[in-house]
Amino acid sequence: MQFKDVPGNIKIINRLIESAEKGRIAHAQMIIGSQGCGKLILALAYAQFLNCSNKVYYNDGEIKADSCGECSSCKKFESLQHPDLHFLFPIVNKNKKELSLDFITEWREYLEKKSGIVGLNSWYDFIQVENSQGFISVDNINDVLSRLYFKNLEAKIKVIVIWMAEKIQYKAAPKLLKTLEEPAENTLFLLITENADTILPTVMSRMQSIRMETPSLQDCFVFLKNNFSDFSNDDLYNAVYNSNRDLDKAIDYLHKKNDLLKVNSFFVDWMRVCYTLDGHAILNISKNFADIGREKQKYYLSECAIKILKAFHISNEIGEEKFFDPKEEEFFKNFSKYIKKEGINSISYYLDEAIKQIERNGNPKLIFKNLSFDVGRLFRT
Incomplete structure (x- = not known):
């Protein structure tokens, strides 16, 4: 990945370039941003730039510099096969696979398919987590930290990318914290998160924060057009507008529009059941909800x-909303009167409480039933 592949965020890119040129590279950095804004692309482009042997500088471009994309180091980073590039990401234990390293082939395939725009739900779908919940375990942390004891094989700076750092198990965090306090030489940790509030304050205090902006509609369109x-063009514009500038959803819209329509259909059916407060219908939809798997349950909510x-x-005439089709538009205009x-x-x-309860392995059928009655009663007040 190169900086030119990052959707928008020119100021942040140039800030990283300037700090690298001045030799002020924090050993641990946290990239924070909404889903689908290109956080992982930025992390990989930064890692590639730092290790590029023939950087390219621009006098008249928006981006001040970039990696060359041609040297041996760049090519290995592009293919995600550089020996000094390491990944940690949420997984589930299945088929004797217990570490991120065991899923590295699937990870590379997934990143190529999504052009570097990744999302938790689409990753879980890709590796078929079913009813399990993904996380970054103590063993996973220990595995990647063990690689820090070895000398860098080729890179000037060894890079450890931890995607969705909020999924690090609580008991695994102290292991990482100790390493951040006593960093290995010529090693860079790049943590990526969508919710910095869930990261332990002691970990955050050791990190330099990089807050990415959500790409503009034009940035999103250009990214989709290039990839x-x-x-x-009509399909690309529809994907951008119907995804609310979330490129992960936009890509899913292009490839799996029917899956997104299923979520829409579920929402419409659920809201109608909640409004009627029909106990039998609520029990039926709660049973269906319980059958779709915990990660998908959280995604649906x-x-x-x-x-x-x-x-x-x-309802309050805030901004302009886009719809999949006239049928959805009609539903929302009628439904909005009750919000x-x-x-x-x-x-x-x-909804937030229901998601938290599902994360704690609560009974999804009971959780959704109670949620439906709570929402239904609010419609009646």
Whole structure:
């Protein structure tokens, strides 16, 4: 990956270039940003730039410099096979695979398929986690830390990329913290997160934070045009507008539109059941919800939260919303009448609590049943 591949975020890229040229490279950096904004692309482009043997500098471009993309180091970073590039990411134990390293082939295939734009739900779908929950375990941390004892094989700077750092198990965090306090020479930790508030303060205090901006609509379109040119401009524009500038969702829209429509259909059915407060219907939909697997359950609830906020925006005429089709638009215009200012915070709270309970391995059928009654009662007040 190169800096030119990062969607938007020119100021952040130039800041990283300037700090590298001045030799002020913090040994541990946290890249923070929303899903689908290109955090992993930035991390990989930065790692490639730092180790490039023939950097390219521009006098008249928006980006001040970039890696050459041609030297031996760049080519190995591009293929994600550089011996001094290491990854940690959430996995589930399956088929005797217990470490990120065991999934490295799938990881490379996934990154190539998604052009570096990655998302937790699409990664879990790719490795088929089913009813398990992904995490970064103590063994995973120990495995990557053990590689720090060896001298760099080729790179000037060894790079450890930890994607979705919020998924590090609580008991694994102290292992990482000790290493951050006593860093190995010529080693760079790049942690990536979508929710910095869930990272232990003691870990955050050892990190230099990089906050990425959500790409503009134009940046999103240009990225999709460069990487998915087989699709028409209309398809690309629809993907951008229907994903709310989340490139992970935009790519899924292009390849798996039917899956996104399933979430829409689920939301519509659920809201109608909640409004009727029909106990039998709530039990049925709760059973269906329990059958889809824990990671997908959390994803569905997160998407429902976004859609309820969308209805609130329509109700209060905040901004302009896009829809998949006229049928969805009609539903939201009618549904938005029931999303009142006084109840939006309560609905958001109930959804957040339901997600937390699922993460703690609570009974999903019971959780969703209680959530449905809570939301339904709010519609009636």
